[in-house]
Amino acid sequence: MLTFDILEYQERLKNTKERMAREGIEVLLITDPANMNYLSGYDAWSFYVHQMLVVIIDEPQPIWIGRLMDANGAKATTWMYDENIMSYPDYYVHSEQYHPMEFIAEILNEIGHGNRHIGVEMDQYYFSAKAYMTLLRKLPNATFKDATSLVNWVRIIKSDQEIEFMRRAGKIAEQSMDAAVSAIHTGSRENDAAAAIYYELIKGTDEFGGDYPSIVPMLPTGENTSTPHLTWSESYFKEGNAVIVELGGCYKRYHAPLARTVSIGPPPERLERLGHIVREGIENVLDRAKPGIYLEELEEAWRESTRKYGIEKESRLGYSMGLNYPPDWGEHTASIRKGDKTELKPNMTFHFIPGLWFENDGIEMSESFVITDDGVDMLTNYPRELIVNSPFHFPDDSSGIIS
Amino acid sequence: MLTFDILEYQERLKNTKERMAREGIEVLLITDPANMNYLSGYDAWSFYVHQMLVVIIDEPQPIWIGRLMDANGAKATTWMYDENIMSYPDYYVHSEQYHPMEFIAEILNEIGHGNRHIGVEMDQYYFSAKAYMTLLRKLPNATFKDATSLVNWVRIIKSDQEIEFMRRAGKIAEQSMDAAVSAIHTGSRENDAAAAIYYELIKGTDEFGGDYPSIVPMLPTGENTSTPHLTWSESYFKEGNAVIVELGGCYKRYHAPLARTVSIGPPPERLERLGHIVREGIENVLDRAKPGIYLEELEEAWRESTRKYGIEKESRLGYSMGLNYPPDWGEHTASIRKGDKTELKPNMTFHFIPGLWFENDGIEMSESFVITDDGVDMLTNYPRELIVNSPFHFPDDSSGIIS
Numbered sequence: 181m182l183t184f185d186i187l188e189y190q191e192r193l194k195n196t197k198e199r200m201a202r203e204g205i206e207v208l209l210i211t212d213p214a215n216m217n218y219l220s221g222y223d224a225w226s227f228y229v230h231q232m233l234v235v236i237i238d239e240p241q242p243i244w245i246g247r248l249m250d251a252n253g254a255k256a257t258t259w260m261y262d263e264n265i266m267s268y269p270d271y272y273v274h275s276e277q278y279h280p281m282e283f284i285a286e287i288l289n290e291i292g293h294g295n296r297h298i299g300v301e302m303d304q305y306y307f308s309a310k311a312y313m314t315l316l317r318k319l320p321n322a323t324f325k326d327a328t329s330l331v332n333w334v335r336i337i338k339s340d341q342e343i344e345f346m347r348r349a350g351k352i353a354e355q356s357m358d359a360a361v362s363a364i365h366t367g368s369r370e371n372d373a374a375a376a377i378y379y380e381l382i383k384g385t386d387e388f389g390g391d392y393p394s395i396v397p398m399l400p401t402g403e404n405t406s407t408p409h410l411t412w413s414e415s416y417f418k419e420g421n422a423v424i425v426e427l428g429g430c431y432k433r434y435h436a437p438l439a440r441t442v443s444i445g446p447p448p449e450r451l452e453r454l455g456h457i458v459r460e461g462i463e464n465v466l467d468r469a470k471p472g473i474y475l476e477e478l479e480e481a482w483r484e485s486t487r488k489y490g491i492e493k494e495s496r497l498g499y500s501m502g503l504n505y506p507p508d509w510g511e512h513t514a515s516i517r518k519g520d521k522t523e524l525k526p527n528m529t530f531h532f533i534p535g536l537w538f539e540n541d542g543i544e545m546s547e548s549f550v551i552t553d554d555g556v557d558m559l560t561n562y563p564r565e566l567i568v569n570s571p572f573h574f575p576d577d578s579s580g581i582i583s
Numbered sequence: 584m585l586t587f588d589i590l591e592y593q594e595r596l597k598n599t600k601e602r603m604a605r606e607g608i609e610v611l612l613i614t615d616p617a618n619m620n621y622l623s624g625y626d627a628w629s630f631y632v633h634q635m636l637v638v639i640i641d642e643p644q645p646i647w648i649g650r651l652m653d654a655n656g657a658k659a660t661t662w663m664y665d666e667n668i669m670s671y672p673d674y675y676v677h678s679e680q681y682h683p684m685e686f687i688a689e690i691l692n693e694i695g696h697g698n699r700h701i702g703v704e705m706d707q708y709y710f711s712a713k714a715y716m717t718l719l720r721k722l723p724n725a726t727f728k729d730a731t732s733l734v735n736w737v738r739i740i741k742s743d744q745e746i747e748f749m750r751r752a753g754k755i756a757e758q759s760m761d762a763a764v765s766a767i768h769t770g771s772r773e774n775d776a777a778a779a780i781y782y783e784l785i786k787g788t789d790e791f792g793g794d795y796p797s798i799v800p801m802l803p804t805g806e807n808t809s810t811p812h813l814t815w816s817e818s819y820f821k822e823g824n825a826v827i828v829e830l831g832g833c834y835k836r837y838h839a840p841l842a843r844t845v846s847i848g849p850p851p852e853r854l855e856r857l858g859h860i861v862r863e864g865i866e867n868v869l870d871r872a873k874p875g876i877y878l879e880e881l882e883e884a885w886r887e888s889t890r891k892y893g894i895e896k897e898s899r900l901g902y903s904m905g906l907n908y909p910p911d912w913g914e915h916t917a918s919i920r921k922g923d924k925t926e927l928k929p930n931m932t933f934h935f936i937p938g939l940w941f942e943n944d945g946i947e948m949s950e951s952f953v954i955t956d957d958g959v960d961m962l963t964n965y966p967r968e969l970i971v972n973s974p975f976h977f978p979d980d981s982s983g984i985i986s
Contacts (some may be wrong), residue, residue: 181816182962224812225799228708228911249898249940252810253803270898271922274915276732279706303682303713305631310705310731312712328713329679371792375785382778389774389817391798397629400656407655409627413584414792495652495673508631512677519674537652 182221183340183432186259193219193335197237205299205325207288208235209315210242211307213505215331216403217433220244220260224253227306227505229273230280236293245284247273252508263407281311285318290525294319299327305507332513336500338527343550346502346529348388350436350548350559353429356380357438357562360397360425364442365573370399370412370423377427384431393428393435394509405441405542408535419445419571424544426533428509429560434502435509436559437531439546445571454543455566460565462547463486465497465516469549469556475520482516482534491536498532501548524551529559586835587744589662596622599735600640607703608728610691611638612718614710616908618734619647620836623661629653629708630677630908634682639696652674678882684714688721693830697722702730708910735916739903741930745837746953749905749932753789753839753951753962758834758840759783760965763800763828765843770976773802773815773826780830787834796831796838797912803827808844808945811938822848822974827947829936831912832963837905838912839962840934842949848974854890857939857946858969864888864937865950865967866898868919872952872959878923885919885937894939901935904951927954932962 182189194561196219210233216222220233220242231246243264244254251267258265267284286432287293296474301307303326316324338346359380363373384390399412402421421444428437435582443451464485465478482497496517499510509531510572514522516532543566548559585592599622603611613636623636623645630857634649646667647657654670661668671686691697703718704710706729706888719727721923741749762783766776781802789795802815805824820826824847831840846854867888884901902913912934917925919935934950946969951962 197637223814224810225801225814225910226812228798228913249938252940252942253813256807256810256813257905271920273899274902274913274918300712302716303711305711306710307712308706308708309712309715310729312715313705326713369792371785371787371794372856374795375782375787375793378781378785379778382774382781385776386818389772389815390778391774392777392814395631396795398628399686404656404659407627407659408652409629410656410659411626411628411795412792414787430749435882496676499677510631510677515677517674535652537655539655 181257181375182259184221187428188339188341189219189221189259192334193235193242194518196331199330199334200235200299203299203325203327203330204297205327206237206296207293208299208327208330210235210331210518211301212304212331213306214433214503218331218335218503220258223257223433224250226250226253230311230523245287270278279310279314281314282318283520285315288319295321297325298322299325299330301328302326302387303328320365329512332511335503335511336513336528337525338502338529339496342502343529345431345434346436346550346559348431349429349434351429351430352384352390352428353436353438353560354562356491357384357440358428359424360427361442361567361569364417364423364444366417366419366444366571367573368533369414369416370401371414374399381427383430388431391430391432392515393430394504395428395507398424398426403540406537407542408537408544408549417444422447422451422541424542426544426546433504435504435510436548437533437546438548438562439500439533439535439544440562440567441543441545442567442569447566447568451541451543457486457489457491458534458543459564460503460543462532462545465532465554466547466549469524469551470554471524471526471551473524475514475516475522475524476518478516479518493534493536497534500528501531502529526551526553584660585662585773587624588615591660591744591815592622592624593741594639596645598640599734602733602737603638603640603702606702606728606730606733607700608730609640610696611702611730611733613638613734614704614794615707615734616709617836617906621734621738621906623663624649625657626660626752626836627653627656629656633714635687648690649784670793682713682717684717687719691722698724699723700728702728702733704731707730720731732915735967738906738914739916739931740928741905741932745905746932748758748834748837749839749953749962751834752832752837754832755784755793755834756786756830756839756841756963757965759830759832759888760843761826763830764845764970764972767820767826767847767972768976769820769822769847769974772817772819773804774817777802777815784830784832791834794833796833797907797909798831801827801829806943809940809943810945811940811947821849823943825854827945829947829949835908838907839951840904840912840936840949841857841951841963841965842936842938842947842948843965843970844948845970845972847972850969850971854944854946855969860892860894861937861939861946861948862967863886865935865948869950869952869959870929872954874927874929874954874959876927878917878919878927879921880923881919882921896937896939900937901933903931929954929956
């Protein structure tokens with residue numbers, strides 16, 4: 181069931197160990213499910229209980245430690261020997277009396293690594309405050325170092341196979357956006373549109389099946405377009421509403437997000453104008469992107485383009501992304517924003533999402549792209565414009581786009 | 584956009600403050616998105632950045648603190664005054680230089696609560712080790728207490744409206760299971776079945792729309808039925824495969840999970856026998872459940888029923904559930920297992936999932952139920968048996984169940 185060749189996992193592990201050595205980390209305790217997957221192949225929805233991948237700088241294979249019922253899943257999806265799959269009994273789960281980190285600390289002590297320089301992902305969803313305090317208490321001779329995003333930075337440059345997976349995710353994103361556009365009309369509820377999107381996201385194409393994206397489709401509608409992260413309601417769409425659709429195609433945990441704004445009926449002039457401004461800004465940024473420049477220069481390109489229209493954007497314009505698990509497809513490394521000195525290199529991948537949100541409305545258009553040897557290549561190909569739908573559904577022309 | 588009457592939120596807040604008083608907590612910092620929703624109404628996919636609901640024991644309204652772009656969403660979905668919605672600038676997001684908890688600590692200091700007895704949810708996905716260490720550093724005069732699951736325990740007894748939402752979720756779960764059963768045959772890939780499930784989960788019924796469940800559908804197939812938390816692949820189903828389907832209907836963030844096992848073609852005798860054993864065990868437990876008994880007695884009822892067949896189950900049999908966000912629909916309070924002394928009370932709700940996993944196979948059948956005045960009532964109504972499908976798809980009889 182391995183997703184990549186075993187050599188690719190070993191290359192990733194080697195790169196991780198090099199970074200560990202530079203940071204003075206001998207034992208890395210990985211709790212980020214994407215980092216666990218990246219190094220071991222482990223893929224299951226078990227991150228709602230404590231689990232960990234232990235990378236020891238002088239051991240050839242990582243150790244997976246998780247819940248007993250998930251051990252068979254670890255054996256099935258990882259490249260490591262079965263001896264490297266260890267599990268804790270079920271009474272540790274959601275208990276006020278026992279904590280899985282006690283069990284894990286005992287293993288580290290037993291195998292002689294409890295007194296080393298140990299890296300932990302301090303600012304990561306699945307490494308709770310209590311998990312850390314428990315390790316501190318049970319490993320009094322260890323020296324802890326913050327290793328947040330250590331593996332994430334190894335992930336930032338993708339292999340060709342990873343890029344191929346993201347291109348497949350891009351195809352899935354395109355067909356899901358088509359389904360969204362078709363479903364946004366006055367005869368349809370927001371959840372009907374979300375259902376149509378989800379069907380395409382998971383069905384995928386005849387050649388490759390879809391995986392669940394790390395973020396659900398967002399569908400802020402009407403006044404709620406003033407904020408990006410509302411999901412959907414069971415209300416019918418109304419004529420005159422604008423709807424922001426942000427979704428992500430996913431193939432084997434690799435993402436390609438895509439956002440567009442759909443107007444139900446002719447849009448207000450203001451929204452149309454915003455559409456042109458955002459499009460021009462996106463194109464200015466894409467023209468600038470190539471290896472060797474810093475991410476902050478992309479933000480400058482955006483600012484140069486939009487400043488003349490009086491647009492100022494407070495929030496970042498995008499971020500590195502690829503492999504991930506809920507609740508985020510972002511990689512938590514480089515961001516497209518002022519002050520980010522990350523140098524662009526081939527096979528870096530970004531979601532560029534210069535959303536604009538005002539007091540009572542907003543607009544989003546986004547693009548996922550990969551840095552090539554001399555510029556960028558898009559992961560999705562979708563009309564880069566404000567989409568204007570007929571308010572009514574025409575069964576014979578399922579798109580209903582006013583052209 | 585409020586989901587419940589404002590009086591229901593205030594009742595929940597009152598119950599929370601009573602519990603805070605008992606625990607000696609003056610200020611409760613809530614980072615669990617379900618607890619934030621429960622007390623304020625806040626509902627958005629923004630928990631991938633740091634955010635918080637602050638409950639102050641002597642203040643009438645909680646304070647929401649989150650990212651600037653999410654403040655409009657908080658104004659739209661919560662019952663609090665706009666002054667109680669505060670937000671941090673975007674440069675705090677996924678930064679190695681700034682942490683949102685610095686901003687939050689400054690607010691607590693400014694409004695005069697930085698030196699009080701502060702409860703934090705120490706073992707919760709969205710309260711990272713770094714978040715805690717940052718608060719410790721920035722609030723040196725505070726006394727911190729572990730308040731993990733404090734609000735979760737308030738949530739354990741549902742209101743009638745919450746139960747009604749879970750019944751709707753139950754209807755959605757049933758129709759999604761129908762879609763799963765119809766899609767499991769040799770002409771279909773695992774992801775095709777997942778797509779069919781997702782479509783029904785989100786579309787919901789004509790009366791009420793579906794919400795995204797906190798856990799994606801699980802579809803371990805063939806040998807992988809030996810482990811519960813594998814999602815799906817893009818492989819075609821094979822004749823002779825068994826498929827475990829675990830899914831959860833969701834309505835306005837309230838869940839009703841349901842699991843069944845589907846055999847593609849006649850099942851091995853062993854699987855059939857396991858099906859009967861699990862069914863008998865479930866029925867024994869449901870017969871015993873009523874107000875006044877302890878949860879561990881339900882585990883005893885299971886053990887009495889299954890021991891005679893030589894079945895021993897290591898893992899817990901179920902858990903309290905209801906309102907939640909990814910990655911779990913479980914409530915992290917009471918579990919159906921040995922030693923759990925929680926007394927059953929009317930309007931408690933559980934997912935009872937006595938899955939059995941062996942070296943090369945496994946079976947799951949589950950039920951979601953509510954405790955009534957004198958027994959239990961089911962949240963879903965689905966044939967409680969091993970489902971046997973024809974291996975082939977008959978378009979005219981979309982279910983393909985062998986009867």
